Amino acid sequence: MRVYYIKYILSLFVVTILFSCNDLDLEQQDAASSATWYQTKDQFRESVSEGYRREFWPIDKSGNGMSDDWMRRDALDAIKAGTIDSEDGRSLTRWSNLYKGITRMLVVKNQLESQTFLTMPDYEQFSGEVDFFLASYWSYLISHYGDVPFYEEEVSIEESYLISRTEKEEILQKIYIYYDNAFNKLQPSYNGLKYVTKGAAAAFKARIALYMGDFETAATAAKNCIDLNEYELYPNYDQLFLPSTKNSVETIFHLPRSADYNIVYSGLDVQDFLPRNRGGYGARNPTWELLASYLCTDGLPIDESPLFDSRNPFKNRDPRCAMTIVPFGSLEDGDGLLPSDGSLWLEREYTPHPEKKQILNFANNTQVRNNDTRSVAQFASFNGLIWKKGIDESWVDLETDQDEIIMRYADVLLMYAEAKIELNQIDASVIDAIHQVRARAYANSGTPYPQVTTTDQEELRLIVRTERRMELAFEGLRYMDLIRWKLADKVLTGNLIGMLNVSTNANADVQPTGPLMDVIVNPDLYFWPIVPEIDEDGLPDFSEFLELGYARSLNQISFPGRQYLWPIPAAERRINENLTQNEGY
Template sequence: MHSTPNNLLSRNGLGFTNKVPSQSLVDAYTCTDGLNIDKSPLFDPKSPYKNRDPRLTFTIAVPGSIFYNYQFETHRDSVKCWNYNTTPATRVDNQDALNAFATFTGYCWKKYVDLEDKADRTNSDMNVIQIRYAEILLIYAEAKNELGQLDQSAYDAINLIRSRPSVNMPIITLGKTTAEFRSLVRKERLYELAMEGLRLTDLRRWKIADKAMVGNFYGRVQKGLLAGAPQIDENGLANYDNVANRADLRVIEVRTFDPARDYLWPIPNIEIVTNPKLIQNPKY
């Protein structure tokens, strides 16, 4: 039994909302044509969550959706919302806009949240993800590519995930270079495995943490939407320099990552004391 749902739920759902997804993760998901939002003709900044990879809304509660039987809206002027736990639905104070500790990014996680836990959100018996078949397939596809053995089986592995009926995203076609396939696998891991505890180690082993884990950690524009799509790079990382109203994005925190230190953990002091021949990792 665990209390994970209580940590993730919205304030209307009586949760703590102390773990939240970022604006950059929301923007990383492609449109249903498989193109990044800065390239796809299907992307509309006025309706940014439409025509998107369905895993976006499987994973994240986005404004305008129904989350835990409440209208989920985090625009700060949306002081009332619909409560669908009653029949007929009733208008109630919208704690996801009014509460000082409502989601700071304007989004909530949907993974690990289930209405079956509504009666007792602190004692969920939902299985905690250790490993899924989707990850095994992505490990295989990545390994084949990095070994220089990119073949039909690697494409089949990634397409098994993308083409399942609930997702039904365009398949990855043959003929990709090693770099192109690497980009596809890395982004697929982001879409598929978000909130499963793997992102930090992925960023470190790919040696891109010094790009992904520095600078502003953004939440949504609190009283509006982004004027346009940010630029999405080959790793699925968003850059907002080209967005006209980027200054309106909420800065949750400013992150730092020192590549000369932070790709390694410190060696525990007890080990250094026990064996004086050990040399501490750099900058610790």
């Protein structure tokens, strides 16, 4: 079988290098540190493999949610609270880790150029990987911090205290060169152990170009990846993200996990996502905004489609909706289900309806207490929603070894379409790219996917942005989409929305009371009393829910304009007076 992704779990020693939890000191015994260290090919391999460390691949996710895709009860990430400052720990950690990664790769690069014993294929492989890592680390830095200190040779400690910031556009051109070098040197695929490929170099180049508004480069790079004919969409969207799907034809670059090597998600990272009926907390939830963003099966947004039923919000929706968020209520005409009815999820019925104090345990066909409604458990999901995407029965053991996908083919297709749309170079290839992604979502659904017929630039811009949100939810990409589209200040300002309060009593015979019952349930207005409006940017607006008393504000969110760039860490500026600060910090 053809495979196209990074996989080191076959080698315990390499896994130890990639995923050890040791502090990332710049000087260490198992990595590049001196000109006399390199004597064999294996020693080069060990040092190059440092580039795959999890710490060097930050993903824009957080426990409380960095974007409008998810939330943790009423808590706020500092980004959504608008409180990021130069002392922010996340900003400092990611800055420090990436510069450590850059330093390590520059050491390896320097030694590669001076060695005399590697064969040309081995040299090309190692050099290509190093160039890919350097480009990727610099990409994260300029996309999040803007202008940053840049260097292409090892710098001494003394020099590091003096270096100033380089304009991000200048660094971007260097990044392109690194990615091009990697593309030219790397293989399209491998047998045995898996390393970064040509496709990854092209795809990541497309991503940073898109982030920086260079649509010409983005379109070309994405097309280069597509034209390799090495990747295809995995046939089943619902299965793609599960722990059991590790050999996907869609994956371009990922960080592998393996229970065999104790490389897993565990603790709160698992428990917060699991429903309370299966030993979790149901605390990290998709937002109402995400639920409202999925199109109906006619291709229209919920405020335009006659198919949308606000009482049964999962009915007649793009299939990815119920593959991403655990559905409840009626899902299709004639199924006989009510808004209060749940669906089978992890061997239990899932429904947040306050009157459903007991639900069916499908494992033994008995009625059990419904801990996923707030009328039974006070800390059940504050908005009634829980995640489904990528979660399966194996999570119930409170750990999971699903791979962390950093780049996949569907993203490349949508990046290509978006870049061509922004260039107003709209042709059949643009529509086909969108259709490929959408058709896979509808595969085996029994419903034909809604085809895109317009060629209008503004209409297509909204279509591809909506497609990205439906396709890529929960994958850590929404934050940077909002940043590059200059929508973060609009989207991440306002209110965190949740259900009205209801009395909590686990006794099945006690009828719940409170605003949720009086305003929503008893008047037969559950789940949503009205249809939220979708604005010109494809963003749901729940302000009317608050005005009419149909929902409550869990917290105030705020995104000041300064946060479009992260602050230069104060700790770095205290030791380097030549480092200027981003505006507003």
